[in-house]
Amino acid sequence: AMSCLTAIDASDPLNAFVHKTPEIALEQARAADARIASGDAPAMCGIPLGIKDLFCTKGVPSQAASNILEGFKPEYESTVTTKLFDAGAVMLGKLNMDEFAMGSSNESSCYGNAVNPWRREGSDVALTPGGSSGGSAAAVAADLCLAATGTDTGGSIRQPAAFTGIVGIKPTYGRVSRWGVVAFASSLDQAGPMTKSVRDAAIMLGAMSGHDAKDSTSADMAVPDFEAALTGDIKGKVIGIPKEYRMEGMPAEIGALWDRGIEMMRDAGAVIRDISLPHTKYALPAYYVIAPAEASSNLARYDGVKYGHRAKLGPADGITELYEKTRAEGFGPEVQRRIMVGTYVLSAGFYDAYYNRARKVRALIKRDFEAVFADGVEAILTPATPSSAFGLGDMATASPVEMYLNDVFTVTVNLAGLPGVSVPVGLDAQGLPLGLQLIGRPWDEAGLLNHAYVLE
Numbered sequence: 001a002m003s004c005l006t007a008i009d010a011s012d013p014l015n016a017f018v019h020k021t022p023e024i025a026l027e028q029a030r031a032a033d034a035r036i037a038s039g040d041a042p043a044m045c046g047i048p049l050g051i052k053d054l055f056c057t058k059g060v061p062s063q064a065a066s067n068i069l070e071g072f073k074p075e076y077e078s079t080v081t082t083k084l085f086d087a088g089a090v091m092l093g094k095l096n097m098d099e100f101a102m103g104s105s106n107e108s109s110c111y112g113n114a115v116n117p118w119r120r121e122g123s124d125v126a127l128t129p130g131g132s133s134g135g136s137a138a139a140v141a142a143d144l145c146l147a148a149t150g151t152d153t154g155g156s157i158r159q160p161a162a163f164t165g166i167v168g169i170k171p172t173y174g175r176v177s178r179w180g181v182v183a184f185a186s187s188l189d190q191a192g193p194m195t196k197s198v199r200d201a202a203i204m205l206g207a208m209s210g211h212d213a214k215d216s217t218s219a220d221m222a223v224p225d226f227e228a229a230l231t232g233d234i235k236g237k238v239i240g241i242p243k244e245y246r247m248e249g250m251p252a253e254i255g256a257l258w259d260r261g262i263e264m265m266r267d268a269g270a271v272i273r274d275i276s277l278p279h280t281k282y283a284l285p286a287y288y289v290i291a292p293a294e295a296s297s298n299l300a301r302y303d304g305v306k307y308g309h310r311a312k313l314g315p316a317d318g319i320t321e322l323y324e325k326t327r328a329e330g331f332g333p334e335v336q337r338r339i340m341v342g343t344y345v346l347s348a349g350f351y352d353a354y355y356n357r358a359r360k361v362r363a364l365i366k367r368d369f370e371a372v373f374a375d376g377v378e379a380i381l382t383p384a385t386p387s388s389a390f391g392l393g394d395m396a397t398a399s400p401v402e403m404y405l406n407d408v409f410t411v412t413v414n415l416a417g418l419p420g421v422s423v424p425v426g427l428d429a430q431g432l433p434l435g436l437q438l439i440g441r442p443w444d445e446a447g448l449l450n451h452a453y454v455l456e
């Protein structure tokens with residue numbers, strides 16, 4: 001813990017940690033030492049972690065990287081952090097992210113963006129660590145902590161993991177409690193580990209998972225020993241290669257990486273099968289209707305009354321002005337855009353045309369996956385992202401839709417509630433990490449991680 005704290009202080013240019021908690025870290029580290037000395041060391045004992053700012057941590061600023069939660073220190077601890085602390089983990093601080101987890105580059109953060117520790121060969125251009133869990137990815141990749149929590153609504157664990165050469169898994173919806181995690185889109189959000197290796201991901205996921213009476217969508221299912229499942233034996237397992245993910249205009253090196261992953265799995269004895277997920281092309285538009293719709297509803301609670309930022313009012317201002325001014329000042333542009341899109345698609349006149357249609361598309365996407373799993377497919381292999389990390393500021397003049405295109409391979413997994421993992425598999429021609437994604441059957445994180453283990 002001490003050496004991590006020193007490293008964090010020396011790595012300020014990465015802007016990964018937005019709030020450091022050295023006192024808590026040292027106290028937890030001492031408690032961990034005592035547990036180790038007494039011979040009762042649980043899975044995460046003494047492991048220094050960074051916690052995404054989306055998690056409520058008791059008495060510690062938890063702002064979801066938004067000005068609207070300025071000064072907010074929760075009086076309670078999220079279930080995930082409670083479980084990690086019970087398992088002996090040590091919290092070094094809170095990690096940067098896109099505001100309310102909306103974004104793919106960490107540039108919508110009220111703290112300014114985190115920076116990817118990787119550079120293109122022979123270049124000084126600063127790159128995005130991805131988003132929304134960009135601080136988590138940067139911190140793990142730069143060895144500022146051993147692992148970090150992330151959350152994934154449409155790819156926010158898997159895309160930053162791919163951009164920084166680490167492992168990130170989004171579990172099956174309901175595997176990990178959402179209690180105390182600031183809500184973005186409640187039917188899509190899941191927390192998961194971001195780690196240096198598949199084994200670390202298996203250990204940390206085990207510590208984070210399990211039923212929680214405080215989250216009615218958390219499943220009452222046994223948590224398997226994910227680490228014990230890492231045998232590397234995938235002989236005879238059927239791996240699906242979905243033809244719809246071979247997108248037009250995909251960079252040649254992404255295609256080559258995918259082919260390399262296919263070879264690795266075949267060499268390990270898997271059976272490679274071409275499959276079709278016909279509704280894939282509707283996933284991105286459906287996601288960008290459903291996620292903003294849920295966000296607009298979830299974000300209605302930030303009104304300047306209960307917590308966080310409150311606008312200064314003039315003598316003639318009333319409650320309406322309190323709401324309007326607080327929200328105009330507190331939410332950044334991307335969050336305001338999502339609220340406007342969300343309220344529009346939920347409005348009486350457009351509900352059927354947008355929200356209801358997106359829900360039907362979502363059901364079809366889920367059915368596509370169910371059909372291939374019913375047909376014997378064990379896991380599905382795709383690229384994690386359509387490119388390697390892009391430059392910070394590159395998207396400044398682009399339309400928001402260009403940023404949304406980053407999520408083309410990842411949002412299907414959230415819409416279908418499935419587990420998905422991003423594994424670093426190689427470097428591009430400029431020396432930047434690239435990741436592949438494996439999508440698993442519901443509740444089969446154990447099998448999924450074992451398949452990922454083969455790619456690592």
Ligand code: GLN
Nearest residue numbers: 101102103153154155156
């Ligand atoms: N980039 C996606 C979005 O902005 C996904 C974000 C996430 O998974 N939290 O909605």
